[in-house]
Structures are given as C-alpha cells and as structure tokens.
Amino acid sequence: MLPPSDDRLPMHARLRDALASRIAALEWASGEAIPSEQELAKAYGVSTSTMRKSIEHLVREGLLERKQGVGTFVRRPSFDGSLFRWFNFEDASTGGGRTVPESRLIEREVMDATPEIASGLRLPEGAKVVRVLRLRLWAGKPVICEDLYLPHPLFEPFVTMDEHEIGPLLYPVYERAFGQVVTSVEDELSLGQADVVKARLLEVKTGDPLIVVERTSFGTNGTPIDWRRAYGRSDRFRYRVRLT
Amino acid sequence: MLPPSDDRLPMHARLRDALASRIAALEWASGEAIPSEQELAKAYGVSTSTMRKSIEHLVREGLLERKQGVGTFVRRPSFDGSLFRWFNFEDASTGGGRTVPESRLIEREVMDATPEIASGLRLPEGAKVVRVLRLRLWAGKPVICEDLYLPHPLFEPFVTMDEHEIGPLLYPVYERAFGQVVTSVEDELSLGQADVVKARLLEVKTGDPLIVVERTSFGTNGTPIDWRRAYGRSDRFRYRVRLT
DNA sequence: AAGTGGTCTAGACCACCGA
DNA sequence: CGGTGGTCTAGACCACTTC
Numbered sequence: 001m002l003p004p005s006d007d008r009l010p011m012h013a014r015l016r017d018a019l020a021s022r023i024a025a026l027e028w029a030s031g032e033a034i035p036s037e038q039e040l041a042k043a044y045g046v047s048t049s050t051m052r053k054s055i056e057h058l059v060r061e062g063l064l065e066r067k068q069g070v071g072t073f074v075r076r077p078s079f080d081g082s083l084f085r086w087f088n089f090e091d092a093s094t095g096g097g098r099t100v101p102e103s104r105l106i107e108r109e110v111m112d113a114t115p116e117i118a119s120g121l122r123l124p125e126g127a128k129v130v131r132v133l134r135l136r137l138w139a140g141k142p143v144i145c146e147d148l149y150l151p152h153p154l155f156e157p158f159v160t161m162d163e164h165e166i167g168p169l170l171y172p173v174y175e176r177a178f179g180q181v182v183t184s185v186e187d188e189l190s191l192g193q194a195d196v197v198k199a200r201l202l203e204v205k206t207g208d209p210l211i212v213v214e215r216t217s218f219g220t221n222g223t224p225i226d227w228r229r230a231y232g233r234s235d236r237f238r239y240r241v242r243l244t
Numbered sequence: 245m246l247p248p249s250d251d252r253l254p255m256h257a258r259l260r261d262a263l264a265s266r267i268a269a270l271e272w273a274s275g276e277a278i279p280s281e282q283e284l285a286k287a288y289g290v291s292t293s294t295m296r297k298s299i300e301h302l303v304r305e306g307l308l309e310r311k312q313g314v315g316t317f318v319r320r321p322s323f324d325g326s327l328f329r330w331f332n333f334e335d336a337s338t339g340g341g342r343t344v345p346e347s348r349l350i351e352r353e354v355m356d357a358t359p360e361i362a363s364g365l366r367l368p369e370g371a372k373v374v375r376v377l378r379l380r381l382w383a384g385k386p387v388i389c390e391d392l393y394l395p396h397p398l399f400e401p402f403v404t405m406d407e408h409e410i411g412p413l414l415y416p417v418y419e420r421a422f423g424q425v426v427t428s429v430e431d432e433l434s435l436g437q438a439d440v441v442k443a444r445l446l447e448v449k450t451g452d453p454l455i456v457v458e459r460t461s462f463g464t465n466g467t468p469i470d471w472r473r474a475y476g477r478s479d480r481f482r483y484r485v486r487l488t
Numbered sequence: 489a490a491g492t493g494g495t496c497t498a499g500a501c502c503a504c505c506g507a
Numbered sequence: 508c509g510g511t512g513g514t515c516t517a518g519a520c521c522a523c524t525t526c
Contacts, residue, residue, distance in 0.1 A: 010495060036511065047497045052512090060304075068512045069504035187485050189433055191455055191478035209453040209478075211435055234435035234453075241485055242430045254514060280492060291516045296493090312493045313523035 011046060015054035018044070023063055023074055024175050033071035034064070102140070103168040106201070107133040108159045110152060117149045120216055120227035128152035130159055135201050136168075143237050145201045146230035154178060170226070171217070180225050188214045189239060198231050209234055255290060259298035261465075262288070267307055267318055268425040277315035278308070305427050346384070347412040350445070351377040352403045354396060361393045364460055364471035372396035374403055379445050380412075387481050389445045390474035398422060414470070415461070424469050429461045433483060442475050453478055 009017075019034075028034050035043070041051040055072060058064040065075040113121070113129045121129065129149045136144040148170075150158060155178060158166075166173050174180040192212040199206040211232040219225045232239070253261075263278075272278050279287070285295040299316060302308040309319040357365070357373045365373065373393045380388040392414075394402060399422060402410075410417050418424040436456040443450040455476040461469045476483070 012495075033511095038511090047499090049498085050496055053495090055512095066512065067505085069506080069510080071511060189455070189483040190481075191435070191453060209435060211433070211455075237434075239433040240431065242428065256514075277492095282492090291518090293517085294515055297514090299493095310493060311524085313491080313525075315492060315524095 012050050012053040012057070015044060015046065015051060016057045019054060019058060020061075020063060020181065023058075024179070024181065026176070028074045030074055033073050036071065101143075101168055102137040103166075104135045104137070105132060105163050105166065106135055107131070110156065110159060113149070117227060120214075121149060121151055121224045123151060130155045132158070138236065141236065142202045142233070144230050144232045145198050146228050148226055148228040150226050151224075154180075174225060180219050182217045182219060182225055185215055185217045187239075187241075190214075192231060194231070202231070202233050204233060211237055211239065213239065256294050256297040256301070259288060259290065259295060260301045263298060263302060264305075264307060264425075267302075268419070268423060270419075272318045274318055277317050280315065307425075307427065345387075345412055346381040347410075348379045348381070349376060349407050349410065350379055351375070354400065354403060357393070361471060364458075365393060365395055365468045367395060374399045376402070382480065385480065386446045386477070388474050388476045389442050390472050392470055392472035394470050395468075398424075418469060424463050426461045426469055427463060429459055431483075431485075432458045434458075436475060438475065446475070446477050448477060455481055455483065457483065 019040075022028075023034075034040070037048050037051050037055065040055075041048040044051065055064060055066070059066055059072075062075060065073045067073065109131050110128055111131050113123055113125070113127050115125060117123075117129055118125050118127055121127075123129070129152050132146075132148040132150070134146050134148060135142055136146070157177070158173075161173075161177070171182045174182060190212050192210050194202060194204050194206055194208045194210050196206055198204075198210070199208065202210070204210075211234055213230040213232065214228070215230065216227050217225045263284075266272075267278075278284070281292050281295050281299065284299075285292040288295065299308060299310070303310055303316075306319060309317045311317065353375050354372055355375050357367055357369070357371050359369060361367075361373055362369050362371055365371075367373070373396050376390075376392040376394070378390050378392060379386055380390070401421070402417075405417075405421070415426045418426060434456050436454050438446060438448050438450055438452045438454050440450055442448075442454065443452065446454070448454075455478055457474040457476065458472070459474065460471050463469045
C-alpha cells in the first residue's frame with residue numbers, strides 16, 4: 001500500500017505519502033470528501049492522532065481542506081475558483097478581480113540546455129531539456145509569456161501531449177502524468193524588456209519594460225522539476241506574496 | 245499571565261499568545277533556549293501535548309526553532325549575520341554579493357493618512373501616521389528609496405529618535421523601542437516610474453522604470469505594523485523569495 | 489547517562505454541521 | 508440526532524545531542 005515511501009520514515013510521514021499518492025491518483029475527485037479520520041486510522045492500523053497528524057500535514061500543503069462537523073475534502077488547483085497556490089499573479093487592470101487564467105502553448109520542443117537552463121535545473125551541462133513557450137491570458141488579454149524548461153528524459157512525452165489534456169495549470173499535469181509533486185518554488189523578480197517575439201505575443205512594443213519572474217519549482221526530494229522565466233505586462237500584472 | 249487573550253480561545257491558542265508575548269517582551273534573547281516542553285506544560289498546568297501544539301504553532305510562525313535533543317530556541321531577526329529574514333533584496337550589479345545595506349533617513353514627520361495609507365495600515369480614514377522617507381544603499385550606491393508609514397500615537401517618538409540609534413534595519417527598532425514584533429509580511433510587486441524626488445535620490449532619470457514593492461508587515465496578533473512602498477533601481481535590485 | 493524534542497497511543501469530551 | 512473534525516489528556520517509548 002505504501003511502496004514508494006521509505007520504511008525508516010515516521011509513520012505519519014508514510015501515511016502522508018500514501019494519502020498524497022491516492023489523491024494524486026484521483027481516487028477522490030476535487031472537492032470530494034475522503035474517509036473520516038477514524039475510518040482511515042482503522043484502515044491503516046494507526047491511532048487517530050497519528051492519522052490526524054498526516055492529514056494536518058496535507059492540509060498545510062494545500063492538498064486537503066478540513067471542515068469541522070462535515071469532513072475532509074480534496075483541494076486541488078482547478079478552475080473552481082480560489083487558489084492557484086503558487087500563482088500569486090493578479091490582474092492589475094481589473095483591480096485584482098477573480099478571472100480565470102487561460103493558457104496557450106505556443107511551442108514545445110526538445111533542445112540542448114544552455115548553461116543558464118542547466119544551472120537552473122541543476123543538470124549537467126549539455127543535458128537535454130523540453131522547452132515550452134507559453135502565453136497566459138486573463139479575460140482574453142495576454143498578460144504573461146513564459147519560457148519553461150523541463151528535464152528531458154522524464155518529460156519527453158510532454159512535447160506531444162494533447163493541449164486539452166494539459167489544461168491551464170502545469171503542476172497538476174506534472175503530478176498526474178509524471179508523478180512529480182511540486183512542494184516549493186523559488187522566485188526571483190527583476191525588470192526586463194520585450195524582445196520581438198514577446199512583444200508580439202503580449203501585444204506591446206519591442207523594448208517595453210516587462211516584469212520578469214524566474215522560477216524554479218522543487219519536488220518532494222528537493223530536486224528541481226521545472227525552471228521558467230516569465231515575462232509579465234507591467235500594466236496587467238502584479239506579483240503578490242505573503243511571507244511568514 | 246495571559247490577559248490579552250480571549251478566554252473563549254482554545255487553550256493552545258492562548259498558550260501561543262502567552263509565549264509570543266513573552267518572546268516579544270525579550271524574556272529570552274535571540275538564539276536562547278526557552279524552558280523545555282515539560283517545564284512549560286507544568287508551569288501552565290496543561291499536558292505536554294497541548295504545550296507542544298502551541299510551540300509547533302510558534303515554530304510555523306517563525307518565532308521559535310526546535311532542535312531535537314537540544315531544546316527550543318528563540319528565532320528573531322537581528323543584526324548577527326545571515327538573515328535579513330524578509331529582506332530578499334539582492335544587489336544585481338555585484339552578482340548578489342553579501343554587502344551590508346546602508347540606510348539613510350531623509351525625512352520624518354507626522355501627517356494625515358491618505359485613504360491608501362489608511363487602508364494599508366487598516367486604520368480609520370483621517371488617522372494620523374508617522375511618515376518616513378528612506379534611502380537604502382548597497383556598497384555606497386543608492387538602490388532602494390522607500391516611503392514608509394507607521395501608526396501615529398504609538399510610533400510618534402520615532403520622528404525624533406537619533407538616526408544612529410535606529411540603525412539600518414527597522415524591525416529590530418520596532419521591537420526594542422516599541423515592543424512590536426514583526427511576524428509576517430505581505431509584498432506586492434509591480435512596475436513604476438521615478439518621480440523627481442526618487443530620481444534624484446536614486447540617481448536615475450525622471451520617468452525611468454523602477455521596481456515597486458508594496459509591503460505591509462504584521463505583528464503577533466495580525467495587526468499591521470508598518471506599510472511601505474519601496475522603489476528599487478531595476479539595474480541594482482532583484483527580489484527573491486522561496487515559497488513552501 | 490541525562491535531558492531534550494519526536495513519535496505514537498487510546499482514549500475522553502466538545503463544537504459544529506446537516507438531515 | 509448522529510457523524511464529523513477540534514481539543515485535550517496522561518502517559519509510553521524512541522532518536523538525538525551533550526556531557
């Protein structure tokens with residue numbers, strides 16, 4: 001039942017992994033309730049307190065949501081509103097209104113990593129990567145254009161996947177199709193300029209200032225899963241973050 | 245012992261508040277160990293598990309740090325090196341080298357809050373605030389210029405404090421002189437332009453693009469402590485953050 | 489060896505929600 | 508009302524660090 005977990009890990013950590021993979025395997029739909037603490041505790045042969053700790057862990061990670069008196073629910077990023085957990089992007093032109101982001105894949109290919117990409121993904125120089133050029137739109141208007149890189153052997157199938165199968169968010173795809181769960185990200189923001197391609201996609205003039213977000217996302221074991229450089233239109237894009 | 249806490253709150257929440265205020269009151273120095281779980285549990289007349297939960301809460305908030313087999317330690321931003329905990333600023337021109345940021349207070353005054361400032365500090369409209377105009381330099385070169393606002397009655401003395409007494413970081417001052425411990429911040433980044441004053445201070449041309457960081461910092465009880473709008477030179481300033 | 493935090497148990501009772 | 512999660516207890520044993 002818990003094959004990928006290390007036996008030396010504490011029970012609650014193994015339970016967390018077990019539940020996480022059941023969630024990743026879509027055993028329960030988004031928003032659906034999982035079995036109660038007591039049922040799960042009995043099923044896994046642990047005390048309710050231990051099961052509780054695992055569930056609390058998953059709640060902190062954003063995979064589950066608890067409602068007192070009701071149950072524990074799967075909370076997966078999707079269209080249904082609230083959360084893009086690490087997508088602290090906001091549409092400045094609509095005052096941060098909650099519009100659904102759209103995603104268009106412009107290019108997908110396998111290429112040799114430049115030194116910059118290799119270092120971002122902690123890959124040896126000369127490794128191959130999957131490159132994705134993507135445009136993101138809010139309310140039909142282009143907001144962000146991003147160059148995105150994935151380690152090659154593993155993510156090769158991504159190049160030919162059906163765009164509809166991919167959808168507007170990539171992290172769920174990494175999880176569903178490649179078994180990679182993103183657990184943390186590192187962002188670095190600076191100022192850049194639109195080159196010809198980005199200017200055309202974002203509908204601005206070449207040379208216009210853009211907000212640049214360089215992001216590395218990390219998996220459960222701390223290895224990078226993707227590295228991207230996103231260019232945001234300064235009039236439509238704000239980046240928000242809460243640090244504790 | 246726990247006067248500001250609501251009696252209807254769960255015990256672990258009240259304990260958290262009690263410990264937080266003892267930490268804020270500098271009962272233990274930075275890096276110093278607090279009493280063990282069992283001592284604290286006995287002192288407050290609760291079970292170790294309950295005390296444990298309070299401590300775990302404070303660890304998640306970043307006020308404490310636990311080391312197995314050693315103890316639980318106060319973890320507070322300070323001058324002693326490594327951390328500008330929420331200062332994810334980096335000097336782009338020196339490749340992120342560790343230089344000490346310098347701070348110059350340009351103006352300090354009491355003024356009426358604009359609606360924008362009032363909303364940032366969650367104050368009623370028309371409240372008074374302390375305004376600070378500050379320039380921050382890396383390696384002697386101007387990098388960030390910030391407008392900063394503090395709630396008035398409490399921070400009034402800040403206006404006339406000796407600049408040497410204040411030093412390059414404000415959060416420690418809030419703590420030392422006003423008993424306010426910053427536990428979390430919320431940042432929002434966008435793009436702006438240099439007005440005449442900022443252009444002069446930052447040594448750029450009027451109208452040059454600048455990175456704008458709007459930051460609200462929050463205290464232990466979740467109320468805002470300061471609100472600021474920082475303007476960073478795009479060639480010397482990067483903003484970095486890790487999200488877990 | 490002594491003391492710390494980390495894990496885990498097997499309960500009890502409460503607060504909340506929905507039928 | 509019954510079932511859910513939320514709180515709290517009073518322990519036991521383990522893993523780790525320090526002396």
